[in-house]
Amino acid sequence: MLAQNQEHLEEQGVCLPSSEVAEKAFAAALAGVRAEKSIGQVNAALMSALTKDKEYRRIVLIDPNISGTVLRPVGREYFYPRIGNAISRMQTMLDGLPMRLFISVRNPASFIPSCYAESLRLSTKASFETYISETNLQRLRWSDFLHRAQMKKGQMPVTTWRYEDYPFIWRDVAQAITGIPNKEVLVGDPAPLNKGISLRGAILMHTYLSDHPTKTKDQFDRIRKVFEEKYPSVENEVYNPTWPAELTMGMMENYEDDWYYIERMENVETIQPRVFS
16 A cells, blocks of 8 residues: 555655565675674665665565564464564664564454465465464463564564554554655555455365375466465454364454553554544
């Protein structure tokens, strides 16, 4: 959505580098740090690559994989176990420039199945049972993720919102990220992009591919398209054929309790739908 508004954002002093540009720039910066170049030199090269040597008041980096991918979104008890290291590296490369993390949280009962379904685009080796086998699902808390992103010192400013609320607050989210004065000029669609395949469809597709392995990407794409059309993802679906309803309900209740805690965390701002009385 921000890319659709890139021309207006640039007029407002907001730099929005593509994910490809940002990935290459930070990879080069990390290589510079490891080569023991001066941080000032690393930072100058990073800023030049991101901004193409133009003046901006804010740089917006969108990276869903900042600390992991859909192949491994959870550890034993944590969302994205590497987030602290990722943030620390970025702060080093930014050399004192102010940084803020913007991230949505989502009901784990729908987030984890959605990640698994999406992961089949990258690898079909793991069954859903294997995918979650080492994770204590009842212990997962987004507040813990935010604490680790803040290096447990509360110093990293964070803005967060609930994925489920996004269709009602998408302009508020975009305004918070970009800092533009008038959110109403933004054009876009609040519909999520990752409609994809449902968990049931993903499990059935994994079983089918285990029995009928593909030899080419074209074969795989054709099979996936068939399963996506027959078993499309439903927004915020929590139906899960592999774990009991009690677990799903418990995860949802934990999520609500966790959001109550997040609302009160130090140096964390939340974006929520307006309530009109």
